[in-house]
Structure formats: C-alpha cells, structure tokens
Amino acid sequence: xxxxxxxxxxxxxxxxxxxxxxxxxxxxxxxxxxxxxxxxxxxxxxxxxxxxxxxxxxxxxxxxxxxxxxxxxxxxxxxxxxxxxxxxxxxxxxxxxxxxxxxxxxxxxxxxxxxxxxxxxxxxxxxxxxxxxxxxxxxxxxxxxxxxxxxxxxxxxxxxxxxxxxxxxxxxxxxx
Amino acid sequence: xxxxxxxxxxxxxxxxxxxxxxxxxxxxxxxxxxxxxxxxxxxxxxxxxxxxxxxxxxxxxxxxxxxxxxxxxxxxxxxxxxxxxxxxxxxxxxxxxxxxxxxxxxxxxxxxxxxxxxxxxxxxxxxxxxxxxxxxxxxxxxxxxxxxxxxxxxxxxxxxxxxxxxxxxxxxxxxxxxxxxxxxxxxxxxxxxxxxxxxxxxxxxxxxxxxxxxxxxxxxxxxxxxxxxxxxxxxxxxxxxxxxxxxxxxxxxxxxxxxxxxxxxxxxxxxxxxxxxxxxxxxxxxxx
Numbered sequence: 001x002x003x004x005x006x007x008x009x010x011x012x013x014x015x016x017x018x019x020x021x022x023x024x025x026x027x028x029x030x031x032x033x034x035x036x037x038x039x040x041x042x043x044x045x046x047x048x049x050x051x052x053x054x055x056x057x058x059x060x061x062x063x064x065x066x067x068x069x070x071x072x073x074x075x076x077x078x079x080x081x082x083x084x085x086x087x088x089x090x091x092x093x094x095x096x097x098x099x100x101x102x103x104x105x106x107x108x109x110x111x112x113x114x115x116x117x118x119x120x121x122x123x124x125x126x127x128x129x130x131x132x133x134x135x136x137x138x139x140x141x142x143x144x145x146x147x148x149x150x151x152x153x154x155x156x157x158x159x160x161x162x163x164x165x166x167x168x169x170x171x172x173x174x175x176x
Numbered sequence: 177x178x179x180x181x182x183x184x185x186x187x188x189x190x191x192x193x194x195x196x197x198x199x200x201x202x203x204x205x206x207x208x209x210x211x212x213x214x215x216x217x218x219x220x221x222x223x224x225x226x227x228x229x230x231x232x233x234x235x236x237x238x239x240x241x242x243x244x245x246x247x248x249x250x251x252x253x254x255x256x257x258x259x260x261x262x263x264x265x266x267x268x269x270x271x272x273x274x275x276x277x278x279x280x281x282x283x284x285x286x287x288x289x290x291x292x293x294x295x296x297x298x299x300x301x302x303x304x305x306x307x308x309x310x311x312x313x314x315x316x317x318x319x320x321x322x323x324x325x326x327x328x329x330x331x332x333x334x335x336x337x338x339x340x341x342x343x344x345x346x347x348x349x350x351x352x353x354x355x356x357x358x359x360x361x362x363x364x365x366x367x368x369x370x371x372x373x374x375x376x377x378x379x380x381x382x383x384x385x386x387x388x389x390x391x392x393x394x395x396x397x398x399x400x401x402x403x404x405x406x407x408x409x410x411x412x413x414x415x416x417x418x419x420x421x422x423x424x425x426x427x428x429x430x431x432x433x434x435x436x437x438x439x440x441x442x443x444x445x446x447x448x449x450x451x452x453x454x455x456x457x458x459x460x461x462x463x464x
Contacts, residue, residue, distance in 0.1 A: 022307035023228035026452045027235040038312045071217055072224050073309035074345060075316045075354055079203035122313065128207055130363050131313050137389055142312045
C-alpha cells in the first residue's frame with residue numbers, strides 16, 4: 001500500500017505549490033516585471049503527472065486545482081482555470097512516448113502546454129469580454145516571459161519529480 | 177447513448193465537447209456574480225488564505241529587510257526631507273483643528289442631521305495582504321480581514337499612496353480585493369469610479385478602464401466645461417456613495433477629446449504602485 005501513500009503525497013505537494021504560487025512567488029520576482037509574470041507551478045506539476053503517470057490522473061488533478069484557483073482568486077468568473085488546466089493536463093499525456101522519456105521531449109511538452117494554457121485563458125477572457133487586449137501584446141508581455149519562468153522551474157524540479165513518479169509507478173506495479 | 181457515440185465517431189471527442197459545453201455554461205453562470213459566497217467557497221477561501229499567509233508575511237518581512245539595507249544610504253536625505261515636512265504638518269494640524277471646530281459649529285447652525293454629520297467620518301482598517309493572484313489577467317489580492325471584522329463588498333482599498341481597488345467578495349476571515357487594474361467598462365463585476373480633480377470643486381469624470389499597455393487609468397465623460405489640466409491630481413469624488421470622498425487615484429498624464437467629441441478623456445498615471453504589498457487600508461464608509 002506504499003503507492004497509496006505516495007498518491008496522497010501528490011495532493012499535498014501540489015497544494016504546497018499552489019500556496020507558494022500566490023503566497024511566496026510575488027516576493028521572489030523582481031518588482032519591475034512582476035505584473036506580467038504568471039507562475040503556473042501547479043500546471044507544471046499536473047503536466048508531470050500526465051507525462052510520468054497517466055493522463056487521466058492528470059485530468060482529475062488539473063480539474064481540482066483549476067477549480068481551487070478559480071475559487072480562491074475569484075475575479076471575473078469561475079471555470080477558466082478548471083477547464084484549461086484539466087484539458088492541458090490531459091493533452092500533455094500525448095506529448096511524450098511512454099517507452100522513451102527524454103528531458104528534451106518533456107521540456108518541449110511543458111513549453112507547449114504552458115503556451116496553450118495561457119492562450120486558452122486569454123481566449124476565454126476575450127470571449128467573455130473581461131479583458132480587451134491585443135493578442136500580440138499579451139504574447140510578448142505575459143506569455144513568452146512567463147514560459148521562461150515556467151521552464152526554469154520545470155528544469156529545477158525535473159530530476160526529483162522523475163524520481164518521485166518513477167518510484168510511485170514502481171511501487172504500484174510491485175504490489176499489483 | 178451508444179447511437180450518439182457512433183454518430184460522433186469518437187467517444188473521446190464527444191466527452192471533450194460535453195466538457196467544453198459544461199465549462200462554458202459554468203463560466204457564463206458565474207460571470208460577474210456579486211451575491212454572497214456559498215459556504216464551501218468560504219471554507220476553501222479561509223483555509224487556503226490561512227496557509228498562504230504563513231508564506232506571504234515572513235517573505236514580505238525578509239524582502240523588506242533587504243529593501244531597507246539598500247535604502248540605508250538615502251535614509252539620511254529622506255530624514256531631512258521628512259523633518260521639513262513634519263514642520264509643515266504641525267502647521268496644517270493647527271489649521272485643521274480650527275477648521276474642524278468651525279465646520280462643526282456651522283453644521284450645528286445649519287441643523288445637519290446626525291447622518292449627514294457622520295457621512296464623512298470614514299474608518300480606515302489596516303489589513304495585511306496574504307496572497308496575490310498568479311493570473312496576470314485577473315488581478316486580485318487576498319487580505320486578512322473578513323465579514324467578522326465588518327468588511328463588506330464594494331469597500332474601497334487603498335495604500336498610503338492611493339487607491340488600489342475595492343473589495344469584491346468577503347468570507348468570514350478573509351476578503352478578496354479586485355484591483356483597479358482590472359477595471360473594465362463592459363464587464364458586470366467591475367464598478368466605475370466617480371472622480372474629480374483635487375482643488376477644482378465640481379469637476380467630474382468616470383474612471384472606467386485601465387490600459388494595461390501603458391499602465392494608465394482612463395477617465396471618461398469629462399464635461400467640456402471642466403478645465404482639467406495635465407498634472408492635476410485626481411481623487412475620488414464620493415458621488416454614488418459607494419467609494420469614499422478624497423482618496424487619491426493619480427495624476428493626469430494627457431487629455432484628449434473623447435470618442436464622440438462631446439466629452440473629454442484623460443489618461444491617469446496611478447499614484448499607487450502595483451507591485452507587491454504588505455499592508456493595505458480598507459476604507460469603511462459609515463452606513464446611512
């Protein structure tokens with residue numbers, strides 16, 4: 001039953017990322033460019049789940065933490081993060097072949113996922129007319145600088161995440 | 177159901193479409209909702225905000241410490257300037273006291289009702305920030321005052337420099353603040369701010385939009401007769417009785433003729449900065 005414990009640990013780790021995202025990161029990013037940088041650490045966690053475990057688990061985690069973000073930072077409406085995070089978590093599972101996982105393909109998937117996620121959020125806000133900004137501006141001022149930060153974070157946790165998930169899978173197979 | 181699946185050809189696509197429809201319906205239903213929060217929302221908000229506060233506050237103190245180290249050099253200069261200001265302040269206080277007494281006497285002479293007398297006595301609550309939204313297109317803050325501390329929806333939130341937003345939703349122990357950088361005219365959940373120029377009695381304008389590209393607020397509906405100039409300080413006018421009177425918003429950066437050529441539109445540089453905060457003030461307007 002060790003892998004069940006690990007599963008619960010995923011919830012706690014993601015919750016920790018979520019809390020840090022709004023509680024600590026605003027202080028870490030230099031004041032001059034803070035407004036434009038969005039830390040999507042939970043999304044990266046969800047994408048790692050999709051890549052190393054499976055996409056259906058990632059879908060569940062994505063929907064849960066997306067909803068949590070929507071409720072806690074309720075500004076315009078509920079739902080955009082729920083939808084985007086769930087969908088991207090699911091799609092990220094297709095980004096990497098399970099038989100051969102390389103750091104390059106993982107980073108490419110994470111980059112593409114982050115890009116799609118930001119575009120989806122922007123698209124939803126644009127659809128409901130809660131923000132009115134040209135896409136080119138959002139792309140250069142928010143999405144692209146954001147992706148660099150996400151990639152840095154993804155690289156930072158790549159090795160521990162890979163070890164953690166591979167152990168979870170191993171324990172799971174061992175006991176079945 | 178089987179027939180439907182066959183019709184769609186692909187079960188996965190079918191589920192995805194259902195998901196899209198449900199999500200969009202969910203978004204539409206909750207768009208611009210301004211009613212009270214439900215208890216699960218309150219519970220989640222309170223517990224998550226508590227956990228976030230554990231990180232946010234110490235991080236703020238540490239960041240503040242390094243900021244202070246950096247500012248040690250200019251401290252001496254600042255001290256000198258502040259002392260000069262203090263003298264001015266003492267002078268103003270004596271004048272203010274005299275004016276207040278005079279004002280009170282006049283109010284009594286004119287038989288103001290109790291409600292009218294209390295209308296401008298605002299309470300400033302100090303609130304600590306516990307979290308900031310990580311979504312750059314949805315700028316909200318969480319502060320550690322809730323309905324138990326007398327917070328209510330639509331109260332103005334300011335820093336020492338100027339207005340930063342209004343309370344959008346209140347749970348028992350924490351509230352969420354919508355920043356004025358999220359103000360948007362054709363959106364239900366945002367409220368326009370009635371503004372006026374400091375020292376120019378009777379001038380009027382509505383702050384309805386924020387231009388993210390330039391970082392300026394847009395003040396519309398300025399009548400032709402109002403002689404506003406670049407550099408004027410814009411404050412809240414208190415018309416509409418939602419926002420308090422006289423909270424600094426910013427300075428006029430440029431003025432041009434509005435969309436229909438009848439009114440003017442001014443671009444305002446906000447007085448407050450929107451980086452990161454430790455404390456903010458919530459301004460409570462006494463209830464009529």
